[in-house]
Amino acid sequence: MQTRLIILYALLSALVIILFLTDLMIGAVNIPLADVLAALTGGDCTQATAKIILDIRLLKALVALLAGIALSVSGMQMQTLFRNPLAGPYVLGVSSGASLGVALVVLAGIGSSISIAGSAWIGAASVLIVIAAIGHRIKDIMVILILGMMFSSGIGAIVQILQYIAKEESLKMFIVWTMGTLGDVTTQQLAIMFPSIVLGLLLAILTVKPLNLLLFGEEYAITMGLNIKRSRALLFLSTTLLAGTVTAFCGPIGFIGLAIPHVARMLLQNSDHRILLPGTALLGASILLFCDIISKILILPINAITALLGIPIVIWVVLCNKNITA
Amino acid sequence: MIELSNFSIGYEERNLIYKTNTTIEKCKLTALIGRNGSGKSTLLRAIAGLNKNYSGEIRLSGKSVKNMNVSQIAKTISFVTTERTRIPNMRCKDVVAAGRAPYTNWIGKIQDADRDIVMQSLAKVGMESYAERTMDKMSDGECQRIMVARALAQSTPIILLDEPTSFLDMPNRYELCSLLLQLAHDEEKCILFSTHELDIALSVADYIAFIDSAQLSCISTDEFKHNNYIEKIFHSKHKGCNTMFKFIIP
Numbered sequence: 001m002q003t004r005l006i007i008l009y010a011l012l013s014a015l016v017i018i019l020f021l022t023d024l025m026i027g028a029v030n031i032p033l034a035d036v037l038a039a040l041t042g043g044d045c046t047q048a049t050a051k052i053i054l055d056i057r058l059l060k061a062l063v064a065l066l067a068g069i070a071l072s073v074s075g076m077q078m079q080t081l082f083r084n085p086l087a088g089p090y091v092l093g094v095s096s097g098a099s100l101g102v103a104l105v106v107l108a109g110i111g112s113s114i115s116i117a118g119s120a121w122i123g124a125a126s127v128l129i130v131i132a133a134i135g136h137r138i139k140d141i142m143v144i145l146i147l148g149m150m151f152s153s154g155i156g157a158i159v160q161i162l163q164y165i166a167k168e169e170s171l172k173m174f175i176v177w178t179m180g181t182l183g184d185v186t187t188q189q190l191a192i193m194f195p196s197i198v199l200g201l202l203l204a205i206l207t208v209k210p211l212n213l214l215l216f217g218e219e220y221a222i223t224m225g226l227n228i229k230r231s232r233a234l235l236f237l238s239t240t241l242l243a244g245t246v247t248a249f250c251g252p253i254g255f256i257g258l259a260i261p262h263v264a265r266m267l268l269q270n271s272d273h274r275i276l277l278p279g280t281a282l283l284g285a286s287i288l289l290f291c292d293i294i295s296k297i298l299i300l301p302i303n304a305i306t307a308l309l310g311i312p313i314v315i316w317v318v319l320c321n322k323n324i325t326a
Numbered sequence: 327m328i329e330l331s332n333f334s335i336g337y338e339e340r341n342l343i344y345k346t347n348t349t350i351e352k353c354k355l356t357a358l359i360g361r362n363g364s365g366k367s368t369l370l371r372a373i374a375g376l377n378k379n380y381s382g383e384i385r386l387s388g389k390s391v392k393n394m395n396v397s398q399i400a401k402t403i404s405f406v407t408t409e410r411t412r413i414p415n416m417r418c419k420d421v422v423a424a425g426r427a428p429y430t431n432w433i434g435k436i437q438d439a440d441r442d443i444v445m446q447s448l449a450k451v452g453m454e455s456y457a458e459r460t461m462d463k464m465s466d467g468e469c470q471r472i473m474v475a476r477a478l479a480q481s482t483p484i485i486l487l488d489e490p491t492s493f494l495d496m497p498n499r500y501e502l503c504s505l506l507l508q509l510a511h512d513e514e515k516c517i518l519f520s521t522h523e524l525d526i527a528l529s530v531a532d533y534i535a536f537i538d539s540a541q542l543s544c545i546s547t548d549e550f551k552h553n554n555y556i557e558k559i560f561h562s563k564h565k566g567c568n569t570m571f572k573f574i575i576p
Binding site: 222 | 374375376395396399400401405409411413414415420424427428430470
């Protein structure tokens with residue numbers, strides 16, 4: 001059992017490295033591996049190559065790596081917290097909050113001095129504050145799930161109204177944002193994105209024991225000594241930092257957070273979050289890097305690729321595992 | 327030992343239990359009986375710290391629940407609920423190890439001592455050979471034993487079980503209750519379980535706790551049998567039901 005895990009982790013880590021390097025090689029101009037390595041290590045290659053690798057592709061590959069980790073870990077947390085296999089990083093309304101923020105800036109022109117990323121961040125964070133304030137008073141986690149869904153739909157309706165009355169150019173800009181992109185993140189933005197996601201992951205590590213107890217359901221978890229309010233707050237904060245940050249900088253990227261935790265559970269044959277967390281993170285990073293490579297080859301938006309790849313995975317998991325509960 | 331003093335609990339206007347004083351003894355198996363809706367589950371949940379909407383006082387081993395935090399309660403009481411727990415990919419020994427949660431560190435690391443307690447708990451319920459198996463392919467009776475082992479691994483002086491026999495067939499019901507009796511006596515635990523199986527309660531339990539007219543009482547099984555309490559509590563307009571009582575009392 002132990003050796004199987006070590007081999008799986010080693011294989012997954014190798015996969016992440018291979019896909020990361022492949023992601024750097026592929027693009028409008030394909031660059032051979034030797035030149036990629038030379039550019040990364042400051043070795044012998046043309047200045048143009050070094051510029052493409054270091055200034056453009058490295059940044060995008062790092063964003064794909066971080067986003068893949070963040071979305072899948074957040075999805076894992078929500079699936080266990082809500083004991084629902086269809087929960088994902090966006091169940092609490094993080095993405096709809098972000099889209100409202102962007103819609104207000106792009107479509108309605110309110111506070112247009114704020115960047116798209118900034119407005120999405122503020123939108124996602126406001127949703128967290130509302131959900132946390134309500135969630136503090138609600139005992140039944142299912143009520144929070146329903147509130148989150150209704151909240152998202154309500155915000156969706158407001159965004160639709162804004163879309164309806166918006167001008168054509170701003171509407172296109174908004175639609176493009178909803179398709180998701182890994183390439184619009186600047187170095188300065190990465191300097192915000194990176195620490196936010198690392199903080200989210202550190203908090204996620206703190207939620208490992210609560211998540212393991214929550215597998216038994218909230219009542220059992222409480223009788224085994226879980227401080228439910230504190231654990232929920234920690235999970236909400238961690239998931240918003242992870243999913244909210246990715247959505248702010250890359251737009252809403254679907255299906256990664258929903259599908260990857262299931263694949264990790266099946267692959268690792270385990271329900272212990274101490275084992276699932278690193279496995280999910282490595283798998284999430286590989287899959288999003290893979291999606292980025294495909295989207296570059298086919299020149300299509302990332303969201304279309306993650307959906308087309310994610311949907312069959314979800315269907316496969318559901319069909320393979322009938323007694324799936326979390 | 328569980329002590330209730332001046333204890334009342336209910337929903338809105340309706341009092342399920344009103345100003346009652348009762349003690350549930352240690353080292354004894356006590357069966358909690360009462361009609362549907364009389365408040366058995368509500369009472370167990372209040373004692374386990376899951377329902378705080380009551381008045382009066384609950385003392386566990388002499389300490390008031392209101393002055394205890396979740397972690398202290400988890401070290402005093404373990405609870406087996408009515409929920410059927412079957413977690414995919416989780417081995418029985420990991421289910422039982424979850425009972426060690428109040429004693430493990432922030433990430434839930436299991437030490438050698440914890441591992442010993444887990445294996446001993448599995449042995450006490452006769453399920454050692456199931457340690458590596460997952461619950462999705464086990465029967466209800468086997469799963470219930472694993473959940474009892476989890477409660478034992480929590481090393482608490484008090485164990486509560488809410489209708490632990492309800493999914494089980496007749497032999498499994500008797501076996502589980504005999505196991506609880508043995509644990510109460512040998513492991514010196516205070517075990518309180520709710521049940522609708524009067525015959526099992528009367529033949530196995532040391533004490534019977536019953537809720538009648540919003541009062542909770544706890545008396546020895548012998549005293550209960552000889553004072554026609556059953557007819558009083560479970561009296562029905564249906565004649566056939568009342569004639570059944572003489573068959574239940576062994």
